[in-house]
Amino acid sequence: MLSWVVTFLVIALIAGILGFGGVAGASIEIAKIIFFIAIVLFLVSAVVGLARGRSRV
Structure with a gap:
């Protein structure tokens, strides 16, 4: 899922450099x-993992 964030950030950087402000802004918001x-x-998932990992003795 974080790879999608990096992808949208790269799209935003390229769009910003090329002057497409709307596309860059939308990509940043999606990211x-x-x-x-x-x-x-x-x-x-961390909370659920901690809750399920404990066993009562």
Whole structure:
């Protein structure tokens, strides 16, 4: 999922250099959204992993 973020950032950089401000802005926003989704999914999976990893003796 983070590879998508890097892809959209590269698209934004290239679009920004070539002068396509709208495309660059949209790509940055998409990259931000995907990044935050990835962070939330990571945190949820970490919490679930910690909760399931504990066993009661």
